[in-house]
Amino acid sequence: MWWHLCTPSDSTASQLGTAVAGLAVLVQGLLVGTAAPPSKAEVVVWRYFGAAQAAIGLGVALDALIPATSSSDGWGGAGLVLGAAAGSGLVYQGAIHWNRFRTLMADPGDWLNGVSAAGVVVSAGLLIVDGAHLPMAHWSRFHLVLWLGQTGSLVVLFGTALTVASLGGLTRDRRMWLMSGALGLGASLLVVVGASGSQGDALRAGHVAWLLLAVALGCGSWMRPSTAQVHPPTTQAAALGAVVVLAAGIATLVGTALVPQRDPLAVAIAAAACTGGAVRMLHVCRDLTELATTRLEARTDELTAAANRRGLHDALSALPSQHPAVLLVLDLDRFKDINDRFGHHVGDSVLRTLADRFRSCLPDQGLLARMGGDEFAVLLPGCSVEHASEIAEDIREHSHQPVEIGGRLLRLGTSIGLATTADLGDLRPEVELTRRADAAMYTAKRSGSGIVAYTDTLDQIARREHALVEALQLALGPDARPDGLAGIGMHLQPQVDIATGRVCGAEALARWTHPELGPVAPDEFLPLVEQQGLMSALTVRVLGLSLDAARRWQRSGRELSLAVNLSASCLTTPELVPTVQAELLRAGVDSSSLTLEITETTLMSDPEVALRTVRLLDEAGVTVSIDDYGTGYSSLSYLDKLPARELKLDRSFVGRLDHDQRTSAIVAGTIQIAHRLGMRVVAEGVEDAATLARLRELGCDQSQGYLHARPMPLAAFENWLVDYEASVAALDRTLGQEPAAQQ
Incomplete structure (x- = not known):
């Protein structure tokens, strides 16, 4: 059937076969779009692909059934224009949603990048065809743009499919390779047939290329999905794609400016592609800025503007091996009493004031983090234990200074635990260093000594204390149990x-x-x-x-x-x-x-x-x-x-x-x-x-x-009381008898 579609002889049979194929693809697309896919998570993806099949089938059928659009002259191929435009957009959206499902990061609004990329291909194609005087230069402008647009769309979709396969861990998914193969084969077919110089053959090659993609999508809808795991999100691919499209659009626009006889259509398309690429790049920059802000907020304590527990964890994880560092864990004394008596708004003001004081005690490379409640931590990379002890003393002095809130002078203190990476060995600092500093801090709080450096003997004390605290919570805490x-x-x-x-x-x-x-x-x-x-x-x-x-x-x-x-x-x-x-x-x-x-x-x-x-x-x-x-x-x-x-x-x-x-x-x-x-x-x-x-x-x-x-x-x-009362009674009787005896 494909050969007849590509052959100019017997045009009636060819048009009939094309129409039948288009309608069959239309029906198949409707079935794919409404049927339940093998994976429930991919429902949206295959609805887009099904709609793309229907659009392609409808466009091909219109070209075959309506004489005005089936001719290779004038506006012949108008049906294909509609089908290819809608189909390529729907396939692109399906691929983007597939990427979003697989990587949790792609933006379904990324269509602007795809349209701009296709525009770059069309503009560059017009520039090359006219400049090199290729055989298709004598085609009508409509059919030349149609051919370039189809080729550009298939090339962009092919690149998108490969990108999704790479980012989403779908390199072993047969459905992805089936779709990619159809896209690559269709784009190659359009290039080869178009190079022959026959406008009519190029139009029929477009029918074949898009029907081939539609059939591939239909077959893929019945295949089982791969079991690859969802990949963590990344922003590099989106940013790189936007940069490449923008750079290609600018290069094409510059190229059109250098040609003596400029094609206004090529200039307009290149300018539109550059505009689309620039807008997409602005969106990417905005998204990256928001993402950077979100990541910063995710690692920052909202109340004190210090790092939070996650921020400290990341900083500890990023410490170079064999690099000296000291971690201080601080716990405020008497803070709970202030919170209970004056309310959380006063407690929050106290925390903000003390955080500013602690921050003023740190060197430039020091990191202040709020671990939660009234507990802080200070990471001192490249710091010796002696210098860290001096900083800890300075922090304690600042914490002992009264805090004035609403005319009240509130007095607190700080218990500080100190641990160093010097003897961590291969242990992870984000886990072990924090544990050791915590153990030292609890010892300092219990003993009232203010600052305690971690030693091996503290481990036993810390483990016992941890066991005692857990049991006390079971006995007296909110979730207390009768047996506790x-x-x-x-x-x-x-x-x-x-x-x-x-x-x-x-x-x-x-x-x-x-x-x-x-x-x-x-x-x-x-x-x-x-x-x-x-x-x-x-x-x-x-x-x-x-x-x-x-x-x-x-x-x-x-x-x-x-x-x-x-x-x-x-x-x-x-x-x-x-x-x-x-x-x-x-x-x-x-x-x-x-x-x-x-x-x-x-x-x-x-x-x-x-x-x-x-x-x-x-x-x-x-x-x-x-x-x-x-x-x-x-x-x-x-x-x-x-x-x-x-x-x-x-x-x-x-x-x-x-x-x-x-x-x-x-x-x-x-x-x-x-x-x-x-x-x-x-x-x-x-x-x-x-x-x-x-x-x-x-x-x-x-x-x-x-x-x-x-x-x-x-x-x-009670037993003692009985014995004691008996002895007192006996003593009273004895004392009461003595005067009588003396008389």
């Missing part, structure tokens, strides 16, 4: 009335048993609880256990008060007072049985909020006790303002009471002042009878310490 909460308990230490020797209450102390590591010392887990923002949850847990114990004692006839410690973060939490009231109501315990202990440091960290909260607690009937008195600010002014009803002398004073006259005088004066203010005094850390006797002489009300008992679990405390 089971490890959180309390120990009780009795408080004894010094005058009568009877137990009047107990202090509840948080204790934790890790499911695998066993009992964890309070000095180890309480700082972690505070760091993780879980202190309120822990306080509620201990408060609930304490009130449950108080309810049991009340039902058994024992009137014992229970004291629970409050941290600074708890005291500034608005939910504290409602939570305490709710727990008292749940347990059915009178508020007078509960004492909440707050330290001087806690009070002075935010006196305004502390005073308001303490007053609310006092109005609720809860006793407020000033704990560790003598170790903090020891301000007499707030003793007058605070409605506290109890004062606890710190063990550092009580321990020196019996052998230090100056300490004894301070304690005596403190007890007198407290009594005049209507407060009872509790001495903690009482470990021997001589100290207890001295406290009795000074008029102290209650004592607490190892002299009476160590902190113990609830069951042990």
Whole structure:
């Protein structure tokens, strides 16, 4: 059939065969466009290809069925013009969408580049045909442009298909090679037939070339797609294509200007191609600029304009091997309290201010990154450990300077961990260096030492701390589980009335048993609880256990008060007072049985909020006790303002009471002042009878310490209480009998 289509003899049969072939391709295109392709992801691609087949088939059929368009004279081939123009555009769009599916980056609006490229081919062809006086120079201008346009379209589509195959990983896809082969063969057929100089043969060769492409698309629609993976996006191909088209258009336009007898049509087409190429190039530049901006934003923290975690990761990944570098990881101290009290807008202002301060401490090659929340990192390429330590000290000094926000002076601190690439070996810095600096930072935060450099021994500490934090989150975090909460308990230490020797209450102390590591010392887990923002949850847990114990004692006839410690973060939490009231109501315990202990440091960290909260607690009937008195600010002014009803002398004073006259005088004066203010005094850390006797002489009300008992679990405390009460009763009976015997 192809031979008849190319042969001028028997024109009626040839036209009939062409019409049948065109209509068959039209029907096939409609079927391909509406049928489900083998791959659902390629639905859009094959809809475009099906529409292209239909357009090509319709154009070829029109040329064969309408005499005005089937002639090789005048406007013969007008149907092919329409079919080829629509078909080439639809094939190009299908290929572009195929590329977008395979690489996730191609722009379906890239048609301008294809049209401009085809225009360059037509303009250059006109220039070459006229300049070299080739045989087709005697054709009508319409048919010459038609032939060049078809050839240019097929060449552009052929190049596009090869580009998509390369970029999209389709070099082994038989469908792509079938389409590419049809495009290449069609373009070659047009060139060879056109070179023979026959205008009519060139027209019929166009029919064959486009029908060949349509048939190839139809066959490809039934083939199975390849299993190649989607390739990562790249911008080089789009930019290079736009540059090549623009450069070719400019070269063609310059060539037309150098020809003595300029062809206005060639100049117009070249100018249009240059304009299209320039517009596409502007679009590419705009897209590249937006992409660069997006990539920068993806690596930049919006709040502080520092790099974000991804930006730091990329910078660490790009470090040359064997190149010295130091990473600092910074964590702000007391930032959560500021955020909770003043709101996130104040916290954001603090972060911006500190980020600017940190940035001013860095050398030119240093990189500041915000890891999230109140954690920052500083990458110092080419920096020695000694110089990095100096920079860390400078950062700490800047962080300790007050931050003024809305007329408030806010004070923070920074814990810094330092790690170097010197001994990383083949380990990846973006993983290992960050881990090491994190471990050093947590050690610095826990120890309060400010700056800690990583050592091998920190790994064990870091692993243990990580295990503890995970377990604490399971026990007290938002996703706490009942089995995790089971490890959180309390120990009780009795408080004894010094005058009568009877137990009047107990202090509840948080204790934790890790499911695998066993009992964890309070000095180890309480700082972690505070760091993780879980202190309120822990306080509620201990408060609930304490009130449950108080309810049991009340039902058994024992009137014992229970004291629970409050941290600074708890005291500034608005939910504290409602939570305490709710727990008292749940347990059915009178508020007078509960004492909440707050330290001087806690009070002075935010006196305004502390005073308001303490007053609310006092109005609720809860006793407020000033704990560790003598170790903090020891301000007499707030003793007058605070409605506290109890004062606890710190063990550092009580321990020196019996052998230090100056300490004894301070304690005596403190007890007198407290009594005049209507407060009872509790001495903690009482470990021997001589100290207890001295406290009795000074008029102290209650004592607490190892002299009476160590902190113990609830069951042990209740057993101890029974034994202690029995011994006190026995002593009372003995003392009561002595006077009678003497009489």
